[in-house]
Amino acid sequence: MITSFPEKFGYIFFYCFFIYSSVMAQIKLDDIKNKITTKAEKEISSLEIKNPLQKKVNLDSLKERLKAGDTLIMHFKLDDIKSLINKTIKDSVTYPAVKVLIPKKDKLEYVYPVDKSDTIQLYIKHKSILKLSSVEVLLGKTPLYSRLKLKKKEAIYVKIPAIEAGEITVKLSNRNYLPFKTTIFVRNLKQEKKVTLKEATDTLYHNDTVMVTKEELLYLPLSEQSFSIGAKLDLTKTPYFIFPIPFDLAKNGKGWVYWIGYNQKNLDEFKSVVSTKDPLTEYAMDKLHFLPYSEPKGLTCAFVNESNALKLTRNGSFSPASLSLSINSGPNYGKILEATSKYQKKYLYLACLNNNGVSEQTVYFKSIYLEGKPYTEQVINKIPSLIKYFKIYTE
Numbered sequence: 001m002i003t004s005f006p007e008k009f010g011y012i013f014f015y016c017f018f019i020y021s022s023v024m025a026q027i028k029l030d031d032i033k034n035k036i037t038t039k040a041e042k043e044i045s046s047l048e049i050k051n052p053l054q055k056k057v058n059l060d061s062l063k064e065r066l067k068a069g070d071t072l073i074m075h076f077k078l079d080d081i082k083s084l085i086n087k088t089i090k091d092s093v094t095y096p097a098v099k100v101l102i103p104k105k106d107k108l109e110y111v112y113p114v115d116k117s118d119t120i121q122l123y124i125k126h127k128s129i130l131k132l133s134s135v136e137v138l139l140g141k142t143p144l145y146s147r148l149k150l151k152k153k154e155a156i157y158v159k160i161p162a163i164e165a166g167e168i169t170v171k172l173s174n175r176n177y178l179p180f181k182t183t184i185f186v187r188n189l190k191q192e193k194k195v196t197l198k199e200a201t202d203t204l205y206h207n208d209t210v211m212v213t214k215e216e217l218l219y220l221p222l223s224e225q226s227f228s229i230g231a232k233l234d235l236t237k238t239p240y241f242i243f244p245i246p247f248d249l250a251k252n253g254k255g256w257v258y259w260i261g262y263n264q265k266n267l268d269e270f271k272s273v274v275s276t277k278d279p280l281t282e283y284a285m286d287k288l289h290f291l292p293y294s295e296p297k298g299l300t301c302a303f304v305n306e307s308n309a310l311k312l313t314r315n316g317s318f319s320p321a322s323l324s325l326s327i328n329s330g331p332n333y334g335k336i337l338e339a340t341s342k343y344q345k346k347y348l349y350l351a352c353l354n355n356n357g358v359s360e361q362t363v364y365f366k367s368i369y370l371e372g373k374p375y376t377e378q379v380i381n382k383i384p385s386l387i388k389y390f391k392i393y394t395e
Contacts, residue, residue: 093188101181102132102174110170110184114139114162117191122170124156128180136171139163159189200391205382212379215372219281222250222367229299229354229361239354242309243365244347250369253340257284259333260350261364262296266332270366280368284335293332298356301363309349318351340369 095112102108114120122145126132132150136143137160144160162168172182223246230237250256259280261267269292273279282288302320304312311318326335354361 093190095186095188097183097185099181099183100172101179102172103179104177105175106179107171107173109172110186112168112170112186112188114166114168114188115190116162116165118162119189120160120162120168121187121189122156122158122160123185124150124172125183125185126150126152126154128152128182130174130176130178130180132172132180132182133175134171134173136169136173138169138171140166144168196392198391199388202387203384204387205384208381208383210379210381211376213374213376215374217254217285218371218373219284219368220250220371222246222256222369224366225364227352227363227365229352229363231356231358231360232354233357234360237360240312241352241363242312243350245303245343245350245367247340247343247348247369250340250371251344252371253369254372255335255337256340256367256369257333257335258365258367259283259291260301261292261332261366262294262299262301263362266292266294267364270364278368280333280366283333284368284370289328290330291333293330295331296361298359299352299354299361299363301350301352304349304351306347306349309351312351312353321348 100108112120120137122137124132124135129152131152133148135145135147135150135156137145139162142163144163145158147156150156160168170184170186172184174180225243227241227243228237229241230239232239247253247256257280259270261270270279273282273288273292275282275288279288279291283291302318303323304318305321308318308321323334323336324338326337329335350365352363
């Protein structure tokens, strides 16, 4: 039996619809949608070019900030900003043209902010049969421009400079009994700003920490003695004494200080000196500039070397040893600024001779030595470094 064409067509349609349904059962519509979306996103992202546009974006932003009158500090290279140097920036503001409907027996006002150096460019086009009664331009309450009875097809094209910063008001008045339309166009022409570039230098500091060895002075006792010297005619006592200063106790001394008192009065005056520490120590630290003193009567005292000390024992004349004294020394005290190791081999003596025939005399001797004590301290040094950059500003 031969089937007719409609029957064949229906059979074929049913068979195709069965296959399509099977395929759609295996492929979900959400999967197709996700694939299409993913593909579209990849195509869009491939169009993004970030690095080549970055420099241009920076320069455009710089121009906008310079228009606002900012002063900028740029750490870029000169090649990156040379297109802005010694060029003027046109900084005009164009407001959209508007067609205004002025009601009957009424007026409209438009306000525009201005700076002192701005110029308002005003264009008004009138097409109505009725007359535009008046056009007024005011800066605050100060009139800058006025025009009366603007007829059909007449236009106003005028530039009005702003005499100070503030708001310019454009007033359109209609004294007719019918409303009508007028076109108004405003542009704010700002003064062109010149871009100037100068190289500037700043000093920046960074801290450098180092360990430094320093020295602290210690004031240590060397000797404190009291001596009695017999009269010259007293055969039971010697009329002199020779005292070796014990520098073996001060091997590392950096100097030494002494005071000699010739009687009890001198000793009492020394002890009564007002000081927070021992008077001799205060003198060594330069906190006291003098100590009690008096001239000995019938008594000769001096620091001598060994050969001169022997002359004294033989009733011979002796010569004082030369000492490096400080400038504030007195006849019976002083500060010797030299290493005590000098006296390790060449001994130094304090020698006194009583020339008084009948009176015994007393001598007081006190000395200290200066020794350096090293210590380590952390020191922070500020190290300067020069930083050069470009400063861009508008004028």
